[in-house]
Amino acid sequence: xxxxxxxxxxxxSPPKDPAGFWxxxxxxxxxFVRHAEHEHFLEEDWLYEAVIETYLPLLRMMDDLDxxxxxxxxxxxxxxxxxxxxxxxxxxxxxxxxxxxLLKLAAREVKRxxxxxxxxxxxxxxxxQDLASLRELFHSTYRRDLVAAFAKHRAKGSLEIIxxxxxxxxxxxxxxxxxxxxxxxxxxxxxxxxxxxYQPEGIWLPECGYYEGVxxxxxDAGLRFSFLESHGITDSVPTPRYGVLAPILSTRGIAFFGRxxxxxxxxxxxxxxxxxxxxYREFYKDAGWEVPVKELLDFMKPHEPRRPVxxxxxxxxxxxxxxxxxxxxxxxxxxxxxxxxxxFVEERLLQAERARGGMERPPxxxxxxxxxxxxxxxxxxxxxxxxxxxxxxxxPGLVPVTPPAYLARYDRCDVASPEMSTWGADGYAEVWLxxxxxxxxxxxxxxxxxxxxxxxxxxxxxxLTRRALDQAARELLLAQSSDWAxxxxxxxxxxxxHRRVIEHLRRFADLASAIEGDRLDERAVKRYEKAWPVFxxxxxxxxxxxxx
Amino acid sequence: xxxxxxxxxxAKKALGPPARKRAAAxxxxxxxxxxxxxxxxxxxxxxxxxxxxxxxxxxQADVVAAKFQGEEATPRPRPxxxxxxxxxxxxxxxxxxQTLFATWDLSPxxxxxxxxxxxxxxxxxxxxxxRLSSESxxxxxxxxxxxxxxxxxxxTGGSSFTAEIGFTxxxxxxxSAARSAACFLPMGPARGAFVASPAPAPAVASYSAAPAVAxxxxxxxPTPAATxxPTPAATxxxxxxxxxxxxxxxxxxxxxxxPPAAAVVVPFRAPSTPRALGGASDLYRR
Numbered sequence: 001x002x003x004x005x006x007x008x009x010x011x012x013s014p015p016k017d018p019a020g021f022w023x024x025x026x027x028x029x030x031x032f033v034r035h036a037e038h039e040h041f042l043e044e045d046w047l048y049e050a051v052i053e054t055y056l057p058l059l060r061m062m063d064d065l066d067x068x069x070x071x072x073x074x075x076x077x078x079x080x081x082x083x084x085x086x087x088x089x090x091x092x093x094x095x096x097x098x099x100x101x102l103l104k105l106a107a108r109e110v111k112r113x114x115x116x117x118x119x120x121x122x123x124x125x126x127x128x129q130d131l132a133s134l135r136e137l138f139h140s141t142y143r144r145d146l147v148a149a150f151a152k153h154r155a156k157g158s159l160e161i162i163x164x165x166x167x168x169x170x171x172x173x174x175x176x177x178x179x180x181x182x183x184x185x186x187x188x189x190x191x192x193x194x195x196x197x198y199q200p201e202g203i204w205l206p207e208c209g210y211y212e213g214v215x216x217x218x219x220d221a222g223l224r225f226s227f228l229e230s231h232g233i234t235d236s237v238p239t240p241r242y243g244v245l246a247p248i249l250s251t252r253g254i255a256f257f258g259r260x261x262x263x264x265x266x267x268x269x270x271x272x273x274x275x276x277x278x279x280y281r282e283f284y285k286d287a288g289w290e291v292p293v294k295e296l297l298d299f300m301k302p303h304e305p306r307r308p309v310x311x312x313x314x315x316x317x318x319x320x321x322x323x324x325x326x327x328x329x330x331x332x333x334x335x336x337x338x339x340x341x342x343x344f345v346e347e348r349l350l351q352a353e354r355a356r357g358g359m360e361r362p363p364x365x366x367x368x369x370x371x372x373x374x375x376x377x378x379x380x381x382x383x384x385x386x387x388x389x390x391x392x393x394x395x396p397g398l399v400p401v402t403p404p405a406y407l408a409r410y411d412r413c414d415v416a417s418p419e420m421s422t423w424g425a426d427g428y429a430e431v432w433l434x435x436x437x438x439x440x441x442x443x444x445x446x447x448x449x450x451x452x453x454x455x456x457x458x459x460x461x462x463x464l465t466r467r468a469l470d471q472a473a474r475e476l477l478l479a480q481s482s483d484w485a486x487x488x489x490x491x492x493x494x495x496x497x498h499r500r501v502i503e504h505l506r507r508f509a510d511l512a513s514a515i516e517g518d519r520l521d522e523r524a525v526k527r528y529e530k531a532w533p534v535f536x537x538x539x540x541x542x543x544x545x546x547x548x
Numbered sequence: 549x550x551x552x553x554x555x556x557x558x559a560k561k562a563l564g565p566p567a568r569k570r571a572a573a574x575x576x577x578x579x580x581x582x583x584x585x586x587x588x589x590x591x592x593x594x595x596x597x598x599x600x601x602x603x604x605x606x607x608q609a610d611v612v613a614a615k616f617q618g619e620e621a622t623p624r625p626r627p628x629x630x631x632x633x634x635x636x637x638x639x640x641x642x643x644x645x646q647t648l649f650a651t652w653d654l655s656p657x658x659x660x661x662x663x664x665x666x667x668x669x670x671x672x673x674x675x676x677x678x679r680l681s682s683e684s685x686x687x688x689x690x691x692x693x694x695x696x697x698x699x700x701x702x703x704t705g706g707s708s709f710t711a712e713i714g715f716t717x718x719x720x721x722x723x724s725a726a727r728s729a730a731c732f733l734p735m736g737p738a739r740g741a742f743v744a745s746p747a748p749a750p751a752v753a754s755y756s757a758a759p760a761v762a763x764x765x766x767x768x769x770p771t772p773a774a775t776x777x778p779t780p781a782a783t784x785x786x787x788x789x790x791x792x793x794x795x796x797x798x799x800x801x802x803x804x805x806x807p808p809a810a811a812v813v814v815p816f817r818a819p820s821t822p823r824a825l826g827g828a829s830d831l832y833r834r
Contacts, residue, residue: 235736255755265607
C-alpha cells in the first residue's frame, strides 16, 4: 500500500504539464460459466479462450514492460464472475487441459504441414511456440493464479484494478427495485475486498449503463469514480466545459470519465480501425473447421457440431472468402503493430494538442475497450498496447495515467448531472431491451421483489435458512447478468442464455418457496451451493429495504 | 405537440422467449469485414456524428459477440417460467428517449372480482386499458388486447411517466388494477435545449473533498458566469426522486370516474414549456 501511495504521489507531481494524458481502460468480464457436472462443456470454452488469448498475453505484456523498465499505466476491470472463475481450481485445471490439447493439436499440425505447405507450417510453428510460452507462464510463472499476477502489477502502481456489477447486471433497467441495484454493487465490492484485501476506488458500470440516482449506491459502497459513454457527459447539465476531455463530478460527488470516441473507433473497429489489417491474424478461420474430426476429440465429442478451438493460422488477407485466406506471417503482422502503435500515439498527441488550446489543463483522453478485444478478437492487440506504451515512454507530450492519479493531480472538476447512457448501440438500453429479450424483465422484477420481501421478513436468519437466503440471492444475481440479454439480441448461443436465465430463476423460486413454506431441504440447498460456487461472503440482507 | 403511441402489442410475450433467429445471426457474425491495408487518418471531428457511432456500435457488438462463440447442439426441451405470478403488477421501463416498455400481470383474484361485479357479459365487453401519464398529469390511453402482456410505447420528448393498467367498463368507468412506479426517460441531446438561456456554466468542486462538500459546492458556489437563470416555473413540478423505491400500487376493483377515452393522443407538454429537470439535476438547480 505504501509503495502504491509513493507511486501515485510521484505521478501527481511531474515537473511540467504535458500536452495531454491518455487513460486506457480494459474491461475484462465473462459471465459465470462453470459446469462441473460435464467433463466438457462448450460454454466453458469462453473462459479458456479468454485466458489463453487475452489474460495470459496481457500479463505477459505487463511483465515484459516491467522487465524493460518501461513505465505504463493501465486501468482494468476484473468483474466478480471472472475473478470467481479465475480462482476456481476446477476451471483452471480444465484450462490447463485445454492448453495441453491445443499444444498437441498444434504439434500434429506442424508435422502434417512440414512436408507440403511451407507457409502454413511456419504459421503453425509460431502458434505452437506461442502456446508453449503461454503454458510456461500459466504453470511456472503464475502457478495458475492469474488474479495474483494482476494484483502484483497493481501493487507496483502500474495497474489500477476496478470492480464491476456483481454479475454484470444492467442497472438502468433495475432502477424500479433499488435494492437490486444496491445488491449488484455491494456484493461486487465485498467480493473485491475479500479477494484483493482493499477497497476499490472505481467501478465500471455494467455496459457503461448509468442512470440518475445510481451514484447514491456507489457512494454507499465506497466507490468514487466511474466511466460514461461520451454522450452521458456531453448531455450533462450544465454542459461541462471540457466535454469528455476532463472528468466531471456528479452532484453527489462521484467522478465520471467520458469515453473518447476517436481513439475508441480506431481500436474497436475492424472496418475502419486497426484490427482488420490484412496482415493480422484472422479470427474466424480456425482449425476447428478444417482438420479431420478425429483430430479434435480433445475438444468435442464426435457427434457434436464443429466449432472453433483456438488454433488459428491465417491472416485477414483482405475481403475474400475463408478458403482464400493466406497463412499468417508473424513478422509482417508485427511490422503493422509497430506502424499502428506509432500512428495511434501520434494521433492522440495531435488530438491533445488540438484540444489543449481551449483548456486550462492538459486534456485527458479516455479509451475504454473490452479486454477480450485484445488477443481474442485482435490477436496482436496485446503487442499493440505494449508498443504504444513503449512509444509513450519516449513521447513526453502524452502521459499514460490512471483515474486516481489524474484526480490526484487535477482535483477540481466541473460539477454536472450526467444523463442516462450506455455504450450499446444508440447509446441507451435497446440492446438489452427489445423483442428478443424483453420477456425476461417481468421475471427479473418479480424475483427481485420476492427477494426483497424475503430479506425484510428475515432480518437475522441463521443456519439453513440463512444459507438458503444467501443462495437465493446468488441465483437472482446470476440470472441478472446482462450477457444473457445481449446474447439473445445477437442471436448466437441463444439457447444457453435462455436456459441460464430460466434455470437460475427456477432455482430462486424453489428456494423462495421452501423458505416461505418452512420446508427447506438441506440437500437441495447444498446442491445449489455446489453448482454455483460464487460470492462465498454474500449476505442476503443486502436486499433488505431498510438498507436501500 | 408531444405524442405517444403504442408500437407493438406483444401478446403472450411474458410467457416465454420468442422464436430464435440463430442461424441468420450466426452467419452474420462470422462475416468479418477486412478494412483497407492502412489505417485511416482520423479526420473525425466531433466524436458524436451518427455514422461514426454506428460503426463503433457495430464493431463493439461484433467483438463482444465473439466472446460467446460456439455452435449449439440440437436444442433440448426448454424449462419454463410461470406465465403469471398471481399478482397485479405493472412495470414501466425506459428504453431510449422515445420509447418506454410496459409489461404487466393481472391477478386471478382481480379478474374474478371484476367478473362478479360486472357480470360475465359486462366483463366480456370491458376493454383492457393502459393509461400513460406524464409528470404534468396529462394522460394517453391505450386499449390493448386481453392477452397482451407488454407493449412498447413511443413518446416524443423525455420526461417522467407513470402508467396504470385496468379495465374500462361499458359505462366508461376505469377499474384500475395496478399502477407503475415513476419511470424516467433520458432526454438525449435535447436535454440542453431545456436549460435556461444563457446556459449556466458548471460549478467546480474538489474530488478529494468529501462527497457532501461536493454537493454543497454544486448547490451554492457556481462560478460567476455560472449563475443560473431563473428557474422556469415548470421545474417545480413534482417529480419522484429517481432513487425512490419503485412500489406498485395494487388496487383491485378500485373505481374511478375516468371517461372512456379513445386512443387519442394528448400532448404531454406544450413545446415551449421548459422541461422540469429531476433527480441530481434538481439538486444542482437548487
